[in-house]
Amino acid sequence: MAREDTSMKFFIDTADISEIKKALSWGCLAGVTTNPSLYSRIGGKLADFEAHMTKIAQLCEGLPVSAESTATTAEGMIEEGKHLASLAPNIVVKLPIGEAALEATHALKAEGVNVNMTLIFSAPQALLAAAAGARYVSPFVGRFDDIGDDGIAQLGTIVSAVKNYYAPEQCEIITASVRTPYHVTQAALLGADIATVPLGALEKCLRHPLTEQGLAAFEADWKKVTAEA
Ligand code: E4P
Numbered sequence: 559m560a561r562e563d564t565s566m567k568f569f570i571d572t573a574d575i576s577e578i579k580k581a582l583s584w585g586c587l588a589g590v591t592t593n594p595s596l597y598s599r600i601g602g603k604l605a606d607f608e609a610h611m612t613k614i615a616q617l618c619e620g621l622p623v624s625a626e627s628t629a630t631t632a633e634g635m636i637e638e639g640k641h642l643a644s645l646a647p648n649i650v651v652k653l654p655i656g657e658a659a660l661e662a663t664h665a666l667k668a669e670g671v672n673v674n675m676t677l678i679f680s681a682p683q684a685l686l687a688a689a690a691g692a693r694y695v696s697p698f699v700g701r702f703d704d705i706g707d708d709g710i711a712q713l714g715t716i717v718s719a720v721k722n723y724y725a726p727e728q729c730e731i732i733t734a735s736v737r738t739p740y741h742v743t744q745a746a747l748l749g750a751d752i753a754t755v756p757l758g759a760l761e762k763c764l765r766h767p768l769t770e771q772g773l774a775a776f777e778a779d780w781k782k783v784t785a786e787a
Contacts, residue, residue, distance in 0.1 A: 615646030
């Protein structure tokens with residue numbers, strides 16, 4: 559169903575079960591990331607949140623599924639994080655970088671809970687998250703581009719800084735806020751461990767005009783072969 563190896567892994571960035579099922583069917587999905595905005599986008603309700611995350615985790619058995627805490631204090635993040643992690647063994651607790659999140663990450667790691675530190679926009683943020691024990695750090699690319707900065711250049715700095723000190727077994731870099739095949743290519747060239755990609759961008763990654771042109775030629779030529787038979 560999915561593959562585990564040392565090449566760049568593909569996660570899907572969605573809370574939509576049908577999108578996750580589609581990506582799983584391709585056989586190349588290695589994980590899922592969600593966030594409050596993605597859950598809201600599918601019309602998610604608070605009362606259904608835990609059941610929904612559990613459903614995704616069960617669907618993606620053995621693959622890391624990030625469920626984000628919305629607590630604002632370290633105590634709240636620790637409590638919510640432990641609870642989210644208890645829903646399924648493959649749930650990773652996503653926390654937005656900050657003082658409370660560092661404290662919570664340290665405590666959650668001691669409890670055996672994996673943390674994905676999100677909203678990372680700088681190398682110091684990523685290094686602090688990794689030092690506190692985050693299993694994953696998620697630098698955002700597209701949101702830099704949105705403000706006229708160069709998201710890929712920023713990602714390169716973060717990847718170099720983290721890879722100077724941390725092996726993938728300690729802390730993996732999830733390239734987040736991915737919008738285009740170009741982002742995916744550059745994340746791979748930079749050596750990011752993972753790219754979390756929305757389904758639409760994953761589908762764009764599959765397409766190429768020369769592939770379509772080649773396929774049309776194969777079909778046209780095969781028609782000649784079958785017509786002659
Ligand atoms: C994933 O972990 C992030 O929450 C997500 O990639 C953000 O993407 P966006 O900038 O397109 O909202």
